Amino acid sequence: MDPIRPQTEQEKFGRHRPLTDRDAHEINRIEELSYDLKVREVMISNVITTPPNVPVSKALELVRVNRISGVPVVHDETLVGIISLEDIVRALQNNELGEPVQKYMTTDLVTVNTFDSIVEAIKIFTEKRLGRLPVIDEHKKLAGIITKGDITRGILLAVQRDYKEEEVRRYRASHLFDDIVSDRTTLVLRYNIKAGDFTHGGNASSHIKRALLRLGADSQLARRCGIAAYEAEMNLIIHTTNGGMLKLEVEPRKITLSTTDDGPGIEDIQKVLQPGYSTATDKVREMGFGAGMGLVNIQKCVDKMEIESTRGKGTKLLMRIAVPSEILNSNKGSS
Numbered sequence: 118m119d120p121i122r123p124q125t126e127q128e129k130f131g132r133h134r135p136l137t138d139r140d141a142h143e144i145n146r147i148e149e150l151s152y153d154l155k156v157r158e159v160m161i162s163n164v165i166t167t168p169p170n171v172p173v174s175k176a177l178e179l180v181r182v183n184r185i186s187g188v189p190v191v192h193d194e195t196l197v198g199i200i201s202l203e204d205i206v207r208a209l210q211n212n213e214l215g216e217p218v219q220k221y222m223t224t225d226l227v228t229v230n231t232f233d234s235i236v237e238a239i240k241i242f243t244e245k246r247l248g249r250l251p252v253i254d255e256h257k258k259l260a261g262i263i264t265k266g267d268i269t270r271g272i273l274l275a276v277q278r279d280y281k282e283e284e285v286r287r288y289r290a291s292h293l294f295d296d297i298v299s300d301r302t303t304l305v306l307r308y309n310i311k312a313g314d315f316t317h318g319g320n321a322s323s324h325i326k327r328a329l330l331r332l333g334a335d336s337q338l339a340r341r342c343g344i345a346a347y348e349a350e351m352n353l354i355i356h357t358t359n360g361g362m363l364k365l366e367v368e369p370r371k372i373t374l375s376t377t378d379d380g381p382g383i384e385d386i387q388k389v390l391q392p393g394y395s396t397a398t399d400k401v402r403e404m405g406f407g408a409g410m411g412l413v414n415i416q417k418c419v420d421k422m423e424i425e426s427t428r429g430k431g432t433k434l435l436m437r438i439a440v441p442s443e444i445l446n447s448n449k450g451s452s
Contacts, residue, residue: 154275155235168192190219198226228250342438350363358381361378
């Protein structure tokens with residue numbers, strides 16, 4: 118076990134640590150992929166399991182033969198515990214390898230969902246200092262196991278795919294609006310976000326970022342927009358009654374993101390802008406969301422943010438990002 122040491126700011130806040138101004142302008146692709154990739158894309162789905170009524174000695178054999186540090190305990194396809202190497206050592210010390218696994222297994226489980234972004238798994242790894250996390254699906258059934266190594270491999274593969282697709286994206290972007298002539302050209306994308314829909318959380322913001330890249334946006338600009346859109350999207354999922362609309366408007370010199378919903382509204386806007394303040398329910402917090410850093414991170418990623426809200430009627434969040442002329446010029450020069 119690592120020696121006890123003071124937590125860094127990143128470890129303290131996990132995904133929801135407040136972004137600095139430098140962070141917002143230097144978001145790299147690795148950090149971006151932490152938002153984009155889902156746990157189901159990097160987890161190991163072929164999981165070695167054991168029932169709860171077998172002897173601990175059987176679990177020891179599974180650990181030894183497969184060179185793993187723990188085995189999920191499953192009953193009727195439902196995860197009921199984990200028997201780790203530490204648990205097996207306790208049984209060995211008590212000379213009770215013949216006792217059933219359920220006597221020594223850990224039942225106070227920390228899990229992650231298949232639909233979570235891997236940034237949520239990273240946050241749990243950092244806070245809990247665990248070596249593995251069981252992955253459960255929307256029906257609470259065991260779907261896989263994820264380790265920090267799985268996350269690293271998943272990110273590296275995604276970066277490789279990006280490299281191959283980059284040249285195609287650049288060509289499309291540089292020729293997309295070649296023949297369009299108008300006094301004012303605006304591209305508008307709209308996404309309906311459902312309240313409580315954590316399964317699809319982050320999809321709209323990923324689509325927005327991808328669209329901006331294909332339109333020729335600088336990668337840093339697209340990443341800033343992507344994170345702002347993600348936080349705004351999750352706010353609709355976590356805090357609204359009926360969901361709402363996430364909208365992107367792209368113009369030659371500015372990008373506008375906005376969300377609208379019909380309730381419940383914000384009682385004190387200044388409070389929700391304070392780092393760590395959140396009205397999320399305990400259930401949402403247990404899922405790893407609602408840490409009160411969403412609006413703080415948005416402010417650092419955009420040039421202007423405005424909130425209009427009326428209790429019982431709804432909230433409108435407006436976010437604007439200026440598009441520097443040198444970005445447009447560099448994109449034209451790449452054709």
